[in-house]
Amino acid sequence: MTKTILRALAGETQDVPPIWMMRQAGRYLPEYRATREKAGDFLSLCYNPELASEVTLQPIRRYGFDGAILFADILLLPQALGADLWFVTGEGPRLSTVTTEADFEKLKPVHAIDETLSPIYETVKILSRELPAETTLIGFAGAPWTVATYMIAGKGTPDQGPAHALKDENRALFEQLLGKITEGTIEYLSRQIEAGAEVVKIFDSWAGSLQGDDFQRYAVEPARIIIEALKRRHPDVPVIAFPRGAAERFKGFHAATGATCVALDDGVTPDWAAEHVQVSGCVQGNLKSSHMVTGGEELVAETRAIVEAFSGGPHIFNLGHGITPDADPDNVSRMIEAIRG
Numbered sequence: 001m002t003k004t005i006l007r008a009l010a011g012e013t014q015d016v017p018p019i020w021m022m023r024q025a026g027r028y029l030p031e032y033r034a035t036r037e038k039a040g041d042f043l044s045l046c047y048n049p050e051l052a053s054e055v056t057l058q059p060i061r062r063y064g065f066d067g068a069i070l071f072a073d074i075l076l077l078p079q080a081l082g083a084d085l086w087f088v089t090g091e092g093p094r095l096s097t098v099t100t101e102a103d104f105e106k107l108k109p110v111h112a113i114d115e116t117l118s119p120i121y122e123t124v125k126i127l128s129r130e131l132p133a134e135t136t137l138i139g140f141a142g143a144p145w146t147v148a149t150y151m152i153a154g155k156g157t158p159d160q161g162p163a164h165a166l167k168d169e170n171r172a173l174f175e176q177l178l179g180k181i182t183e184g185t186i187e188y189l190s191r192q193i194e195a196g197a198e199v200v201k202i203f204d205s206w207a208g209s210l211q212g213d214d215f216q217r218y219a220v221e222p223a224r225i226i227i228e229a230l231k232r233r234h235p236d237v238p239v240i241a242f243p244r245g246a247a248e249r250f251k252g253f254h255a256a257t258g259a260t261c262v263a264l265d266d267g268v269t270p271d272w273a274a275e276h277v278q279v280s281g282c283v284q285g286n287l288k289s290s291h292m293v294t295g296g297e298e299l300v301a302e303t304r305a306i307v308e309a310f311s312g313g314p315h316i317f318n319l320g321h322g323i324t325p326d327a328d329p330d331n332v333s334r335m336i337e338a339i340r341g
């Protein structure tokens with residue numbers, strides 16, 4: 001097997017870890033900004049297979065990353081389920097909200113998602129033809145809780161307040177919504193795999209705000225259900241789970257969900273994670289993305305410290321969260337050089 005990401009996911013310890021970055025195709029790259037301009041808005045770019053595959057390939061050409069992540073967004077699934085979706089420049093996503101039974105009943109059936117999402121599968125097909133032989137193609141979706149926080153609030157929220165409120169006030173409706181997103185996610189990821197995705201990642205960006213039993217019920221359990229269903233259909237496709245903000249609850253996440261790899265944010269130290277998480281399987285992470293803005297000696301030292309801490313087991317190098325638009329593209333090269341030498 002020549003693909004280093006697949007080797008790490010198969011449990012292999014490598015001298016030099018494979019590398020990719022969350023949001024590696026994004027606004028910090030001038031070539032991304034140019035293609036986005038050509039597409040018009042962000043959603044037009046997502047639904048244009050030629051241009052979406054082009055921006056997916058840009059960071060691979062520039063940096064030679066070991067993995068390419070499909071260019072799309074976690075909010076395309078709610079849109080395919082019938083939510084209105086638009087992006088306000090400088091502010092982020094806006095959606096029509098689901099807070100009542102009547103809103104929920106208006107959503108489309110899960111099997112209807114392909115009508116909207118077929119251009120995304122086309123992007124995956126183009127990429128599986130065009131990527132270099134050594135590059136792993138990663139598909140993705142949002143985790144049900146994180147997607148629900150946007151569907152309930154109609155936008156991003158600092159504390160996921162509206163979603164917590166619905167959970168407390170109408171748990172039956174909240175769980176129905178999570179169930180529907182879970183089913184939709186299984187279908188969406190299955191289609192990506194059938195189109196050529198070799199690995200899939202589940203982004204639970206707001207898992208950290210689930211307290212007590214809620215973490216088990218709404219972060220662990222939906223991930224377990226999705227992974228079990230995918231493994232039944234596609235037993236050889238590895239799954240990366242990213243319960244961002246899980247803190248000490250990263251421990252045991254492999255076993256509880258069946259994830260092949262647990263992606264770590266920068267809220268845990270590499271030494272702690274090597275001892276408590278990597279013992280259970282492959283880990284991904286976890287350089288602070290602010291180093292891509294500040295650079296310097298600290299970037300190099302932190303990068304090397306992460307590689308060293310995880311050198312005893314399977315590891316995929318990544319940031320702890322997405323690279324930000326103010327990052328310096330040269331710092332990405334410095335990070336890669338610090339890893340590959």
Ligand code: CP3
Nearest residue numbers: 022023024025026042069070071072073074092203205322
């Ligand atoms: O990582 C990649 O390069 C692949 C593509 C990707 C995007 N979004 C493209 C994007 C992926 C994997 C995502 C995941 C995503 N989207 C998450 C989970 C990961 C995380 O960051 O926590 C979430 C919560 C979203 C929802 C979303 N999309 C928000 C909140 C925003 C606005 C904030 C922002 O960064 O502007 C987006 C927009 C978005 N998604 C952009 C990109 C490149 C920027 C859009 C632009 O070009 O203007």
